[in-house]
Amino acid sequence: MSQRPSIKDIARIAGVAPSTVSRALADSPRVSLATRERIQALARELDYTPSLAARSLVMGSSPVIGVISPTLSDPYIASVMKGLEEASHQAGYQRLVASTQGDAEREIEMVRMLLGHNVGGLIILSSRAQGAYQELLAQISEPIVFVNALHTGEHVYNVATDNEHGGWLATQHLLTQGHRRIAYLAGPTRGRSYVARAAGYRRALEEAGLSFERQLVIPGDGSIRAGREALHWWLNQPDEQRPTAFFCYNDLSALGLLSEAHQQGVNIPDDLSVMGFDNVPMAKISIPPLTTVEQRTHELGRLAVVSLLTALENKPVTDIFLRGELIVRASVKRMEE
Amino acid sequence: MSQRPSIKDIARIAGVAPSTVSRALADSPRVSLATRERIQALARELDYTPSLAARSLVMGSSPVIGVISPTLSDPYIASVMKGLEEASHQAGYQRLVASTQGDAEREIEMVRMLLGHNVGGLIILSSRAQGAYQELLAQISEPIVFVNALHTGEHVYNVATDNEHGGWLATQHLLTQGHRRIAYLAGPTRGRSYVARAAGYRRALEEAGLSFERQLVIPGDGSIRAGREALHWWLNQPDEQRPTAFFCYNDLSALGLLSEAHQQGVNIPDDLSVMGFDNVPMAKISIPPLTTVEQRTHELGRLAVVSLLTALENKPVTDIFLRGELIVRASVKRMEE
């Protein structure tokens, strides 16, 4: 019917001052129980909803967390979001979510916009922005938590998977199973996590006395399609040079590889072993089930919120690194000597 | 360093009134080109970002679309989000996303909160709220678009898949392939789309002269797990009563069924045919690839935005129903006579 009622409307009807209404609704003890209850009842009756815009304007910030992510349609991101969502809801915070399609400029633009909404703080997933960013970060007084990217600054915090360790763990497992030629299917090269996983891969190789070979790194972007293409690359290698195993940047591309292998008549793991990364829900039900390194995504999301809220209370916050475990399933074969 | 500069700061430095700055930044022709450019340059230099909170307060609304969804970790939702995201970004709108975990009360709470942020309008995915909702809807003056749920009201619009048709199409295909006992693995019973797909299933059955059997509807919730459990139900049926095909509420549960079948040594499609719904990215790479009815998710998201923006311009908007096509892959077998 009429417009949404404001605190003034309530005040007029109740015959009190707007400030009294404000206090009553905030359950301030500075207003008598009687009027407090009377006003609250009235507010309920009128279907009053506070204008968060006005509130955030006067308070200078609002119980909203800005979240920025390169995409929303990736199962790894979805899972982080879920942890993030639950934790923030429990803490009484809403989320303003923006996605960047992996575009660094747009990421920066989104930071500005969200700040314009007076969000209390920001959580940025898999940031793709580099360099020039630092400058902006230095000017911001709201806390910012990066998930799986590493940035530094006054109010900047990090929650990340120990990707170097994960990459090492994955490669190490392949080596233990007797593999000697291990290809690495790469991820988005602008992302921090790709670089770290690649470093772990290389370290494991070198620790085993093998040398890192550039031509065993296949370009990719973490998509299903990248996995499929990787299989064709493999098919085209001459027999002696053909790797016996693939370590994939993520499960999604590993799953693509699995599917294409099946279609091309390549048996996994007998002809080729495949290792993923993330442990997305689908990894459990692929054929064969995918051996992978778990990423504690839910926890990543939850801890990002915890860190942000802690920072908001001006308590000290330290960077957090999470190590995932190796999940052994059926896509890696033990090689004969 | 200092706080974010406001329009006042710029005004002081430029030696003009705040209102002039406001106009200059809005590119109003009512301010001379010279000052306009001078102020815009200054704003850029000072790294000025408008307070959207303040702006939305005075304007009574903001270029933000509130989006409500039961979850963010479902690939179908993710895909709708993607369409939604692209379309809204292109139109210069941001999104305030909230999720409800499928809880109807929380859905209503979210509607209120988002409205408190002065969002320009709302898009609600797979609404789970019923009845009492109507009352609330009637009071709201902002446009609301429901995706895959049907609600009515003054400023209420719908964009939906023609689920009845889809259910019919799926079942019809199974019938054409010679199946006579077709089980239906159900979805969330509170959702509108479940009911419609079930109706299509029933209609196809009856058109073929078969009767709808209640005991062939297996309870489920559209999760991977529901699919797995359905397979066990099937395994426990006596031979003569065992269906030769499953029509699953969605791909996710169909995929779960596929996986469990493989593990239990049940051959799909030789022993059992499986039909999904949605055509999520994974459906293409499952083993065997999943026959399904496509849901034009991307389009659903895009059209939801278009409808909302059209309503915002006070132009007439009509409800939209999208029909997806049958995607024949390899999980359904043609039965011998």
Place this chain on the structure above:
DNA sequence: GTGAAAGCGCTAACAG
């Protein structure tokens, strides 16, 4: 073409 003033809905001193 530019400035002064009012007000969006709310909270937070400061009075009484």
Place this chain on the structure above:
DNA sequence: CTGTTAGCGCTTTCAC
């Protein structure tokens, strides 16, 4: 305990 006042950052009449 309650009312009055001021102001958050911005847009928008209404004057000049």
